[in-house]
Amino acid sequence: MPRNQHLDETVDGESHQHTPMPDNGKKKHKEEKKRADKDDAKKSKKKDKKKKNKKRKSKSLESEDDPSGKRSEKRRKGSKEDKTWGNETSTGTTPDTKRHFPFEYEHILAPMVGASELAFRLLCRKYGATLSYTPMMSSSQFAKEAEKKLNDDPDPEASVANCDVCEFQTIPEDRPLCVHFSANDPEDFARAAKLVEPHCDAVDLNLGCPQRTAFLGHFGSYLLGDKDRKLVLDIVRAGSRAVSIPIFVKIRLLDSVEETIELCHQLRDAGASLIAIHARYRASWERTGLGARDGPALLDQVALVKRSMPDFPIISNGNITTYDDVVANKESTGANGIMSAEGILNNPALYLPRLEGGDGDIEIPILSPLRINEGPDEKKDRATRKLQKKLREIESIKAKVKKLGKAAINEDQRKKLEAKSKIKKELKELEKKSTQSFHCTGTDSPPNPRTRSVKLSELSKAANNKLILAKEYLSLVRSYPTKIRSVVFHTRQLCKDLLERYQLMEECIAFGTRSARKRSATIGRRPWEKEALDRKWREEGKRKAYEARMVRKAKREGLVDLEHYLRIGAEVPTVEVVTRLKRAPKEERLAAWKKDHSQHCMAYHLEDAGCSCDRVCAFLHVEAEDKNKFVEDDEVAK
Numbered sequence: 001m002p003r004n005q006h007l008d009e010t011v012d013g014e015s016h017q018h019t020p021m022p023d024n025g026k027k028k029h030k031e032e033k034k035r036a037d038k039d040d041a042k043k044s045k046k047k048d049k050k051k052k053n054k055k056r057k058s059k060s061l062e063s064e065d066d067p068s069g070k071r072s073e074k075r076r077k078g079s080k081e082d083k084t085w086g087n088e089t090s091t092g093t094t095p096d097t098k099r100h101f102p103f104e105y106e107h108i109l110a111p112m113v114g115a116s117e118l119a120f121r122l123l124c125r126k127y128g129a130t131l132s133y134t135p136m137m138s139s140s141q142f143a144k145e146a147e148k149k150l151n152d153d154p155d156p157e158a159s160v161a162n163c164d165v166c167e168f169q170t171i172p173e174d175r176p177l178c179v180h181f182s183a184n185d186p187e188d189f190a191r192a193a194k195l196v197e198p199h200c201d202a203v204d205l206n207l208g209c210p211q212r213t214a215f216l217g218h219f220g221s222y223l224l225g226d227k228d229r230k231l232v233l234d235i236v237r238a239g240s241r242a243v244s245i246p247i248f249v250k251i252r253l254l255d256s257v258e259e260t261i262e263l264c265h266q267l268r269d270a271g272a273s274l275i276a277i278h279a280r281y282r283a284s285w286e287r288t289g290l291g292a293r294d295g296p297a298l299l300d301q302v303a304l305v306k307r308s309m310p311d312f313p314i315i316s317n318g319n320i321t322t323y324d325d326v327v328a329n330k331e332s333t334g335a336n337g338i339m340s341a342e343g344i345l346n347n348p349a350l351y352l353p354r355l356e357g358g359d360g361d362i363e364i365p366i367l368s369p370l371r372i373n374e375g376p377d378e379k380k381d382r383a384t385r386k387l388q389k390k391l392r393e394i395e396s397i398k399a400k401v402k403k404l405g406k407a408a409i410n411e412d413q414r415k416k417l418e419a420k421s422k423i424k425k426e427l428k429e430l431e432k433k434s435t436q437s438f439h440c441t442g443t444d445s446p447p448n449p450r451t452r453s454v455k456l457s458e459l460s461k462a463a464n465n466k467l468i469l470a471k472e473y474l475s476l477v478r479s480y481p482t483k484i485r486s487v488v489f490h491t492r493q494l495c496k497d498l499l500e501r502y503q504l505m506e507e508c509i510a511f512g513t514r515s516a517r518k519r520s521a522t523i524g525r526r527p528w529e530k531e532a533l534d535r536k537w538r539e540e541g542k543r544k545a546y547e548a549r550m551v552r553k554a555k556r557e558g559l560v561d562l563e564h565y566l567r568i569g570a571e572v573p574t575v576e577v578v579t580r581l582k583r584a585p586k587e588e589r590l591a592a593w594k595k596d597h598s599q600h601c602m603a604y605h606l607e608d609a610g611c612s613c614d615r616v617c618a619f620l621h622v623e624a625e626d627k628n629k630f631v632e633d634d635e636v637a638k
Contacts, residue, residue: 100273100274100313100336101176101201101202101246101273101274101313103130103131103175103176103201104130104131104176105130105131105176105274105313105315105336105337106130106336106337106338107128107129107130107131107326107337107338107351107354108129108130108131108132108133108276108315108337108338108339108340109121109124109125109129109131109132109133109339109340109344110133110317110339110340110341110344111133111134111135111136111178111180111204111206111250112135112341112345113135113136114135114483114485114486114489115135115341115345115486115489115490116132116133116134116135117135117169117480117482117483117486118169118170118171118174118476118480118482119473119476119477119479119480119482120348120473120476120486120490121134121174121177122173122174122476122480123348123469123472123473123476124344124348124350124351125173125174126459126472127348127349127350127351127352127459127463127469128349128350128351128352128353128354128355129344129348129350129351130176130351131176131177131178131201131337132174132176132177132178133177133178133179133180133204134168134170134177134178134179134180135167135180136180136181136182136206136209137167137168137179137180137181137182137192138181138182138183138217138219139181139182139183139185139188139189139191139192139193140183140185140188140192142160142167142168142181142192142195143188143191143192143195146160146168146192146195147191147195152398152402160195160196160199161196161199168196168199169480169482170199170200171480175200175201176200176201176202177199177200177201177202178200178201178202178203178204178248179193179196179199179200179202179203179204180204180206180250181193181203181204181205181206182206182209182214182217182219182220183205183206183219183235184217184218184219184223184231184235185235186231186234186235186237186238186239187238189205189235189238189239190238190239190241190242190243191242193239193242193243193247194242194243197243197244197245200245201245201246202245202246202247202248202273202274203239203243203245203246203247203248204247204248204249204250204276205232205235205236205239205247205248205249205250205272206219206220206250207220207221207223207224207232207249207250207251207252208220208221208250208251208252208278208282209221210252210282210283211283214283215283220283221251221252221282221283222282222283224251224252224254224263224282229263229266232267233266233267233270234270236249236267236270236271236272237270237271239271240270240271240272241271246273246274247271247272247273248272248273248274248275248276249267249272249274249275249276250275250276250277250278250317251263251264251267251275251276251277251278252277252278252280252281252282252283253277253278253279253280253281253282253298253301254281254282255281257301257304257305260277260301260305261304261305261308261309264277264305264308264309264312264314265308265309268309268312273313274312274313274314274315274336275312275313275314275315276314276315276316276317276339277301277302277305277314277315277316277317278297278317278318279297279298279299279301279302279316279317279318279319280295280297280298280318281298296318296319297317297318297319298318299316299318299319299329299332299333300332302314302316302318302333302335303332303333303334306333306334306335307334313336313337314333314335314336315335315336315337315338315339316329316330316333316335316337316338316339317338317339317340317341320338320340320342320343320344320350321342321343321346322343322347322350323350323351323352323353323354325343326338326340326350326351326354345490345493346493346494346496348469348473348494349459349463349469352459352460352463355456355459356456356460361453361454361455361456362453362454362456362459383430384427384430387423387426387427387430388427390416390419390423391420391423391424391427393416394416394417394419394420394423397409397413397416397417398417400413401417404560404561408561466494466495466496466497466498467494467495467498469494470490470491470494470495473490473491473494474487474491492505545618546599546618546619546620547566549618550563550565550566551563551565551566553565568598568599569594569595569596569597569598569599569600570599571596571597572597572600572622572624572625573596573597573600573605573624573625574624574625575624575625577596577597577624578605578606578624581593581605581606582606589602589606590602593606599619599620600619600620600621600622601613601617601619601620601621602619604617604619604621605624
């Protein structure tokens with residue numbers, strides 16, 4: 001039954017629950033008058049409600065160009081009568097997605113762990129995707145870390161977006177955006193949703209993850225059983241009441257289509273504003289039958305769900321490889337939108353054909369590079385990274401002070417703490433310079449994305465060249481860094497056809513190991529450069545092993561300061577010290593070395609034959625400091 005019809009029947013049912021008429025004529029007259037007044041009041045309320053709905057529709061249509069997708073300032077309440085998201089009826093064969101939300105959501109980038117990060121989202125948006133999901137984040141872990149970050153940071157402008165602690169990364173051009181959380185606790189989900197509300201357009205509950213970690217953590221598709229139904233609905237209700245933006249839910253098919261339809265109706269009534277259906281069955285620990293990604297998606301079941309909820313937004317996910325699949329999926333299911341994961345991984349321009357048919361200009365985010373040779377400003381980029389690195393170092397110093405007190409840091413670290421405000425100011429100035437030619441509007445809402453015009457023919461030409469797409473992605477990664485495994489994965493995926501054509505795929509996969517990356521770094525270098533790199537890597541490995549041993553030693557001895565032994569004997573010997581100790585008696589030499597340079601190999605510096613252990617030596621082999629010689633910072637223990 002359509003939701004509006006249900007509401008109308010509820011109202012009608014209440015209006016017919018009259019009290020029995022009294023026998024007395026006066027009383028009868030009074031009761032009839034009261035009923036008439038009540039009926040008039042109800043009619044006027046209905047009229048007012050229709051007017052409000054019209055206003056809301058007109059506002060949503062007027063805000064087509066509003067990327068923030070901000071909803072009405074009135075917060076949603078739990079009652080059905082107050083729900084407006086997703087209740088409006090769409091007309092025609094192609095649903096007008098703007099009628100449900102103030103943003104377009106017909107062509108969606110799916111949430112993917114390690115794959116739908118900011119850089120890839122921006123690339124897909126440039127080539128036709130309208131709504132993007134973040135990778136899955138744990139609501140409990142996110143809420144805990146984000147709240148701690150905000151409480152510890154004295155900066156009033158501190159945000160959960162783009163901070164070092166949280167995984168959530170976004171910019172104004174990354175809109176509309178849906179933040180994707182796993183959850184098994186209503187309070188945690190509500191807290192996480194509240195924290196990201198200013199930075200996104202919707203919050204999504206993951207009820208589709210089939211991985212074993214989801215079973216162990218009790219989330220994702222493992223919450224779709226009957227025993228967890230009340231918990232799931234409570235999570236949706238809690239999120240819906242906590243925020244004023246829509247709550248979305250992503251699910252998988254249950255054992256029968258009737259059960260799936262029932263679940264969708266329950267989610268809608270609990271407060272969900274949109275449901276995305278991955279048209280494959282939910283996972284079970286026993287793994288009987290087809291796997292979570294095996295076989296074709298059962299789109300006929302999505303069609304039946306949509307038919308049972310004609311006025312509610314349903315998204316179809318599955319069987320998408322090309323844009324023809326997108327069109328076929330939409331036509332067969334009647335869904336309001338299409339979500340793609342595998343298809344868009346192989347082709348970020350999957351949705352671009354929806355724009356074809358004209359030679360005019362279109363608007364794209366300015367941060368998406370237009371051509372291969374049009375990357376970010378190198379100097380500004382390098383300066384920004386340096387300042388960000390300094391801020392990260394300051395954060396670690398602050399954590400150390402909080403744990404051990406001010407006495408645990410040295411004078412240099414104190415100066416770094418004092419310079420925090422200055423560094424932040426410099427960073428803001430750099431960001432301001434990079435955006436000074438563009439005007440951002442909005443005070444209470446997030447700033448409008450900055451866009452620029454580009455010819456559709458130019459986009460289409462670039463979309464047909466996977467090498468260009470890969471280079472554009474790497475250019476975006478330079479501006480918005482992510483984990484190296486995500487970068488390697490996307491680059492390999494985009495260049496898959498080329499790598500297979502030239503039989504380089506195996507070497508590319510092997511390049512994922514540390515040793516392979518080291519070998520490739522020495523290709524084309526001179527012998528003395530290879531030797532220097534080899535020595536550097538040896539020192540780095542020994543240093544990490546030494547640090548781990550010293551930390552374990554501090555733990556065994558019950559020391560609060562785990563870096564106690566790392567500060568003892570870290571000083572690099574100078575050429576003068578080495579010359580003097582070579583002439584000193586053995587006992588004096590050993591005592592002096594232990595006092596100031598115990599982390600460094602004494603035999604390497606003081607013995608004529610050098611260190612016999614060489615590569616397997618547990619101590620550092622770093623050249624003695626000389627005023628006339630340059631020593632790389634990352635080779636020195638300071």
